[in-house]
Amino acid sequence: MAQSQAQAPHPPLEGTQLVIGTIAVSLAVFMNVLDTSIANVSIPSISGDLGVSSDQGTWVITSFAVANAISVPLTGWLTDRIGQVRLFMASIVLFVISSWMCGLSPNLPFLLASRVLQGAVAGPMIPLSQTLLLASYPRAKAPMALSMWAMTTLIAPVAGPILGGWISDNISWPWIFYVNIPVGIVAALATWAIFRNRDSVIKKAPIDIVGLVLLITWVGSLQVMLDKGKDLDWFSSTTIVVLGLTAVIALAFFIVWELTDKHPVVDLSLFKLRNFTGGTVALAVGYGLYFGNLVLLPLWLQTDIGYTATDAGLVLAPVGVFAIILSPVTGKILPRTDPRYISTASFLIFALVFWMRSRYTTGVDTYSLMLPTLIQGIGMAGFFIPLVSITLSGLPGHRIPAASGLSNFVRIMCGGIGTSIFETAWDHRSILHHAQLTEHAHAYNPVFDQSITQMGGVGLNQAQAYGLFNSMTTQQAAQLGVNDLFYVSAGIFVALIALIWVTRPERAGSGDSAAAASAAH
Structure with a gap:
C-alpha cells in the first residue's frame, strides 16, 4: 500500500476539497465503527423477532467480527490489485448493500450471511481511511488529521448502543442496519468526487492462496466451535471435537506455511520482535475483555435486571465523555513520555472499573451502573494509541503496514472470541x-x-x-455469574501489565508517533 502511494504521489488537498474529503472519510469510518456496537443492545430484540435464543443472537456480533478479522490482512494485496480509492469505494458500496440485506433478513441464517459479507467488505475501510486522510493533509498537519479521525472512532461506539437501543424500542431492529444506507451513499458520492483522480498505481502481486485458505479454515472452525460449544455440550459432542481438531491442525499448518512462504498473507515473523509481541498480545487480550464485557453488560441488564434496550444503551454512553476529552491530551504527551506508563495507568483503570462492577447486586441502581462506565472513559483515552506505539516501536517504515495489519487482525479476532467466551462462561457460572x-x-x-x-x-x-x-x-445465579466474569476481567487486566513492561519501546519522533497513531484502530 505504501509502495503504491510512493509511485504516484499526490499533493495535499486544500480548502473546500480538504473539508469535503475529511467529512467523506470520517462518515465511512463512523458507519463502519458504529456497526461494531449498534447491534449489541439489540440482540434480545433480534433474537425474539427471529425466534432464536439470545446466545444464538450473539452470532450477529461475532460473525461480523470474524469476517472483518479475516479481511483486514488482505487490504495491502487488494490495494495493489484494485487501487486504494477504488477499493475504498467498493467497500463503502458493498457495505451499504450488505446493510440493506441485514435489514431485510427473514431469518437468522440470512442475517448471519449478510453480516459476514458486511464484515468482510468493512475490513479494508479502516486502514484505507487512514491512508487517504494522511495523503490529503500536509505532513506537518498529520497529527491534526489523525486526531479528527480518532474522534470519529471514539464517538461511534458510544453512539452505537444508544442509537441501537432507541431504534429497537421505538421503531424496529432492521433500522439499526438501514441507518447505514444514507450515510454510506453520502460518503461514497463525496469520496468519488474528491478522490477519484488520486488513486494509487495498480500492480500485480501474488497472493498466498494456501495461507488464505488455512487462515479462513482455522478462524472459521474456531469461531463456530466457540459459538456452538455451549449448545452441543462442548467436547462431549463429536461436532465440537472435529471443529477443535480442524482449528488446531489448520493453525499449525498456517504458522509453518506463513513462516516459509515468500509472499505470506500474514507476516508472522513479526512475532519474533519483543515489542510487537508484547504490545499486540496486551492490546488484543485487553480489547477482547473490553468487547466481551461490552456485549455482556447490556445483555445482562435486559435479560435479568429488566432494562429496556434504550436504557441499557444509555448506561454505556458515559464511556465516551472522558475518552473524547482526554484522547487529544494523550496524543500530545505521548511523544514526551514512556508509553508504558500511560498503558499501565489505563489497564489499572480498567481493572478498577471491572472490580467495581463485580460488586453489583440484583438491586443495582443507575448511578452504580454509570459511574464505572464514566471512569472507563479515562482508561479508553490511554488504551489504543500508547499500545500501538509500543507495538510499532523500532520497526523500519516498510514493515509498519504489515505490522499494523497483523496487530489489527489479532485484536479484532480476540474481540470476536471474547464475545463467545463471555457468553458461554456466563451461562456455565449461572x-x-x-x-x-x-x-x-x-x-x-x-x-x-x-x-x-x-x-x-x-x-x-x-x-x-x-x-x-x-x-x-x-x-x-445470573447476577453471581456476571460478577464472577467482571472480577476475573479485573484480575487479567492487572496481569497484562507485566506484558507491557516486557517491551522496550524506543523513543519515537513525531513521524513515528503519527505512524503509530494512524494504526491505533
Missing part, C-alpha cells in the same frame, strides 16, 4: 450458582421453609411459591 443456591432449598432448611410459608401468606399456593422462589434463584 448454572453452577443456581445449583449451589438450590442445594439449600428443602423443607429441613428453616429459612427456606419460612420463605415458602410467607409466600403462602400472601395468597400463593405451593406450586406458585416454588415457581417464584426458582425465578428469584435464577436471577440471583
Whole structure:
C-alpha cells in the first residue's frame, strides 16, 4: 500500500476539497465503527423477532467480527490489485448493500450471511481511511488529521448502543442496519468526487492462496466451535471435537506455511520482535475483555435486571465523555513520555472499573451502573494509541503496514472470541450458582421453609411459591455469574501489565508517533 502511494504521489488537498474529503472519510469510518456496537443492545430484540435464543443472537456480533478479522490482512494485496480509492469505494458500496440485506433478513441464517459479507467488505475501510486522510493533509498537519479521525472512532461506539437501543424500542431492529444506507451513499458520492483522480498505481502481486485458505479454515472452525460449544455440550459432542481438531491442525499448518512462504498473507515473523509481541498480545487480550464485557453488560441488564434496550444503551454512553476529552491530551504527551506508563495507568483503570462492577447486586441502581462506565472513559483515552506505539516501536517504515495489519487482525479476532467466551462462561457460572443456591432449598432448611410459608401468606399456593422462589434463584445465579466474569476481567487486566513492561519501546519522533497513531484502530 505504501509502495503504491510512493509511485504516484499526490499533493495535499486544500480548502473546500480538504473539508469535503475529511467529512467523506470520517462518515465511512463512523458507519463502519458504529456497526461494531449498534447491534449489541439489540440482540434480545433480534433474537425474539427471529425466534432464536439470545446466545444464538450473539452470532450477529461475532460473525461480523470474524469476517472483518479475516479481511483486514488482505487490504495491502487488494490495494495493489484494485487501487486504494477504488477499493475504498467498493467497500463503502458493498457495505451499504450488505446493510440493506441485514435489514431485510427473514431469518437468522440470512442475517448471519449478510453480516459476514458486511464484515468482510468493512475490513479494508479502516486502514484505507487512514491512508487517504494522511495523503490529503500536509505532513506537518498529520497529527491534526489523525486526531479528527480518532474522534470519529471514539464517538461511534458510544453512539452505537444508544442509537441501537432507541431504534429497537421505538421503531424496529432492521433500522439499526438501514441507518447505514444514507450515510454510506453520502460518503461514497463525496469520496468519488474528491478522490477519484488520486488513486494509487495498480500492480500485480501474488497472493498466498494456501495461507488464505488455512487462515479462513482455522478462524472459521474456531469461531463456530466457540459459538456452538455451549449448545452441543462442548467436547462431549463429536461436532465440537472435529471443529477443535480442524482449528488446531489448520493453525499449525498456517504458522509453518506463513513462516516459509515468500509472499505470506500474514507476516508472522513479526512475532519474533519483543515489542510487537508484547504490545499486540496486551492490546488484543485487553480489547477482547473490553468487547466481551461490552456485549455482556447490556445483555445482562435486559435479560435479568429488566432494562429496556434504550436504557441499557444509555448506561454505556458515559464511556465516551472522558475518552473524547482526554484522547487529544494523550496524543500530545505521548511523544514526551514512556508509553508504558500511560498503558499501565489505563489497564489499572480498567481493572478498577471491572472490580467495581463485580460488586453489583440484583438491586443495582443507575448511578452504580454509570459511574464505572464514566471512569472507563479515562482508561479508553490511554488504551489504543500508547499500545500501538509500543507495538510499532523500532520497526523500519516498510514493515509498519504489515505490522499494523497483523496487530489489527489479532485484536479484532480476540474481540470476536471474547464475545463467545463471555457468553458461554456466563451461562456455565449461572448454572453452577443456581445449583449451589438450590442445594439449600428443602423443607429441613428453616429459612427456606419460612420463605415458602410467607409466600403462602400472601395468597400463593405451593406450586406458585416454588415457581417464584426458582425465578428469584435464577436471577440471583445470573447476577453471581456476571460478577464472577467482571472480577476475573479485573484480575487479567492487572496481569497484562507485566506484558507491557516486557517491551522496550524506543523513543519515537513525531513521524513515528503519527505512524503509530494512524494504526491505533
